[in-house]
Amino acid sequence: MKKTPESIRVPWERKRKGHYLGSDWRTQLELQVMIWPAIVLIIIFSFFPLFGLLMAFKNYNPMSGIKGIFTSEWSGFDNFTVVFHSFQFWPMLKNTIGINLFGSLVGLPVTLLFALLLNEITSSRFKSFIQTITYLPHFLSWVIYGGLFITLLDPQGGIVNALLVKLHLIDEPILFLGDPKYFWGVAIGTGLLKDLGWGAILYLAAIAGVDQSLYEAAAIDGAGRFRRMINVTIPSIKPTVMIMIIFSISGMLNNNFTQIYVFQNTLNMSASQVIDTYLYQTGLLQFQFATATAIGLLKSVLALLLLFGGNYASKKLTQSGLF
């Protein structure tokens, strides 16, 4: 091997020599020009709002504008006390956690099952066709998808009610969106249908990464297809499953605002008011800025605690976690 001449060495490796191409002012200037617009945007749109969190601990009046965030008097945890004592708070928390908890309890296993079954489809063309079809709803907005289901579940022209009546399962059409007791079911069911295909992607990628020799060894040992699925595939993709569980635990307070907002109406409000819609209502419709900020902050802090808690539990139980 010839010794690399000084002149064609990697430019930035010549740093020690005190002269490398990356250090000339023109290169640096160009790079900084590429960097700074984003830094400015981040500082304005991500960092400035952080100061607004002060409002959660202050007696803030929206009339006082931006300046009021800094000048208004401190009120300690008064805003949080107001939130806790609001008659809407506890039902709202129940809805938020209920929809997410049951959504995850149903969604996680069903999505995993779908991925496992899809993986067992032998024809690869049929498999990718199924994927194409089932990914589609993920790319449509909740406005469209929710609108579709409002039509399908309609008590008058909706096909779901018509079928149920025809099959004599019910006598009277059900007001799926007008009756609070069905709201959780509608939210969970539509959420599952919309993201079933897309949610399976990560599992499929994990399944594709499983060492094939494990399957061969299991087959030689006489394990049938079903046994191989239970004893090889599932243990191999356990880390991915755990990550999805941790994510859903940390998202326990985070509803899909768009979804809930589309399905929400005055009749089902008692079952459909969740933290995110409540935040929008108190903040932007009723202009209770301080209260809404307090709710938002409370939600973020709890979400962070849930993330760490979920990760800790996952590490304790299965030795695998996010971090």
Add this chain to the structure above:
Amino acid sequence: MVGGKSLGERIFNKSNVVIMILLMVATIYPFWYSVIGSLNGGADLVRGPLFMWPREFTWASWEAVLADPGLLHTAWITISRTVIVTVVSILYTAMFAYAFSRPYLKGKKLYMIIGFISMYFSGGLIPSFMLINWLGLYDNYWVYIIPSLFGGFWNVIILNANYKAISDSLFESAKLDGASEFTIFFRIVLPLSKPVLAALAVFTAVGVWNDFGTTLYFTQSTDLQTLQYMILKLVQTSNASEQMKSLAANSSTAIADLLNNAQGQGLITAQTIQLAAMVLSSIPMIVLYPFAQRYFTKGVMLGSLKE
């Protein structure tokens, strides 16, 4: 790998295929239902649900939606914002990621800290609303553009992982030829990152096209409505009028017919208008979808994690 197939295995295969077909039908049918619903006479639709085909075929609802003068403007707002944000934010984020990936970038550590803070902490809705207001972006077209120009630090991480695949020798020889950083980015990095850029562009475009939060939170004039927001309003009003109607229909069907006949000889109702608008506004996504789909596998891991 699999030798002779046992009976149990064959039953499993068959039922698996059946399950998948049922699932696909369940996925597709809602769309089909909205298509046939929008092409059916409105008054007729209330009489009973459709199953496979329109009972009383008519283009009336589609024509009514397309003839709406507000629709063109709304579509223009939606399309222009989608195109501008997608093109600029993908190009700029790729450029930022390139600068960020250079080992000789000064201040890299600081930028990384700034980036990570921006990923994990947010002021939330109300402080953002006040900021937008303060900046004069409230009820202003630019609220759709300016806050979205940078695609976020997550995309930077994804892009950086992809830039690692580009051979260092390309950068070295370009540098020695005296190429500027901009030349390197546009001539070398950009052409070599097409697949990941395409995947990110699809996700960005879908996100912008489907977004109605910005419209809901930060605008109020109808001039700035987007398609999604317009449909949301249609869904809400038609929903309300349906509920009113179902109350009325319970007492007498004559009232329901009266309500329907009031609107264009019963061919068009709030519901068919809503369905037609939904179908028409999903057409761009459904047409683009097959083209975009081949990039998904590239962006899959990142995209789904992001979600």
